[in-house]
Amino acid sequence: MTRTARAAVYDAPGTPFVIREYPLRDVRPGEALVRISMSTICRSDIHSWEGRRPNPCPGILGHEIIGVIEELGAEITHDMRGDPLAMGDRITWTEYFHHGGSFYGDVHDMPQKAPGIRKYGHDLAETDPHFLGGFADYCYVVPGTGILKLPDTLSDEEATPLNCGVATMVSVTEASDIRMGDAVVVQGLGLLGLYGCALAKTRGARTVIGLDSVPDRLAAAKRFGADHTFDVAAMDEDALVEAVRALCPPDGADVAIEVCGVEQVIPSGLRMLRVGGRYTLGGLVSPGADVTIDANVLVKKWITLKGIHNYHPRHLIQALDFVVANRDRFPFGEIVDSTFKLDEVNDAFQRAAERSVLRAAVVP
Numbered sequence: 001m002t003r004t005a006r007a008a009v010y011d012a013p014g015t016p017f018v019i020r021e022y023p024l025r026d027v028r029p030g031e032a033l034v035r036i037s038m039s040t041i042c043r044s045d046i047h048s049w050e051g052r053r054p055n056p057c058p059g060i061l062g063h064e065i066i067g068v069i070e071e072l073g074a075e076i077t078h079d080m081r082g083d084p085l086a087m088g089d090r091i092t093w094t095e096y097f098h099h100g101g102s103f104y105g106d107v108h109d110m111p112q113k114a115p116g117i118r119k120y121g122h123d124l125a126e127t128d129p130h131f132l133g134g135f136a137d138y139c140y141v142v143p144g145t146g147i148l149k150l151p152d153t154l155s156d157e158e159a160t161p162l163n164c165g166v167a168t169m170v171s172v173t174e175a176s177d178i179r180m181g182d183a184v185v186v187q188g189l190g191l192l193g194l195y196g197c198a199l200a201k202t203r204g205a206r207t208v209i210g211l212d213s214v215p216d217r218l219a220a221a222k223r224f225g226a227d228h229t230f231d232v233a234a235m236d237e238d239a240l241v242e243a244v245r246a247l248c249p250p251d252g253a254d255v256a257i258e259v260c261g262v263e264q265v266i267p268s269g270l271r272m273l274r275v276g277g278r279y280t281l282g283g284l285v286s287p288g289a290d291v292t293i294d295a296n297v298l299v300k301k302w303i304t305l306k307g308i309h310n311y312h313p314r315h316l317i318q319a320l321d322f323v324v325a326n327r328d329r330f331p332f333g334e335i336v337d338s339t340f341k342l343d344e345v346n347d348a349f350q351r352a353a354e355r356s357v358l359r360a361a362v363v364p
C-alpha cells in the first residue's frame, strides 16, 4: 500500500493553502526522509505567497525546517561536521542544494551562488519527490544538501531559524568584518536584525545601535544585545544621524548593516559611518531597490560597500555553535512567538504577513 502524507499547498499567489496528500516513496541513495518537527514562516515565504517573488505553483513553501530522520539512504553516514547520522536524529540542513562543480562553487567558494542551485520551499508539489518544503508532514533532504545534527539541549524554537535567519546573519556579520571594540548600527530589527545585534555583540562590538519603527522590536533588540535603539518614525533623518553619530565617538560607526529591506535608508546609513567604515546590505532581496547616493561619499570616506545573499555551509555550523554557546545570554527561544498546526497555516500566514507575530511556527 502506498504511504501518503499531508502538505499545505498553494495553487497560485494570493490563494489560500489547501491540505493535500501526496505519496511517500522509499529514499534513494544520498537522500533522507525527515518527519518535520517545526517549520517557521520566513519573510520570503510571505513574499512568495503574495506573488512578489516568483515561485513555482502549486507549491509547498517553507525552508526554515527541522525534523527527525525517519529513513536514511545509502551514502549518508555523517553530517557536515563528521558526526555520525542515524534514524531518529533531529537535524537541520542548508536551505539550498546543488549538484556538482561550478565556477562559483569550486573556484570562488560560493556554493550558495552556484548555477542550478535549488532551494527548499521553492519547488513544485506535483513532481517527485513532492515533499521539498517545510509546511508538510515530511521533507526529503536530497543530495547536495549540507546536513547538521542538532544537540538535545536546543529547543525546536531555538533550532528552526538556524538554517535561514541565523546562518544568513553569520554570513552578513562576517562580511562586515566586525572587530573588537567596533560601533555597529543595525538598520531593521526583524528576525535578521535581532540575530545581527546578538552576533555583533558576540563578535566584540563595544556599542550596538538598533533602528526600527516597531516598539516591540525596539524592546526586543535590547534583550538581543543592542545597547541603544532609536524609533526611526519618531525622528527626521538629520536628527537620527546626529543621535547615532553622537553614540559612536569620535567620528561615527565602524559598521552599518542594512536588514530592513528599505533602500531609502542607505544614504543615512552612509552618513552614520566613520571614514573607513564598512556597510553591508543584506535585506534588499527584491529587484527594483533603486536609490540615489552621492558616490563621492564612498570615495572620500573610504567606504567599503558589500551585498550579501544567502550563506556558505560553514555559516550553518557557526550559526548552530553561536546559538548553543549564547543561549543563556540571549533569549533565542522568544523569537518563535506563536505556533500553528498544519491545517491552521492560512491563519499563520495572515498573522505573519500583518506582522502581529515575530516568527510564526507550523508544527504538523
Ligand SMILES: [Zn+2]
Binding pocket: 042, 043, 044, 045, 063, 064, 164, 165
Ligand atoms: Zn528565509
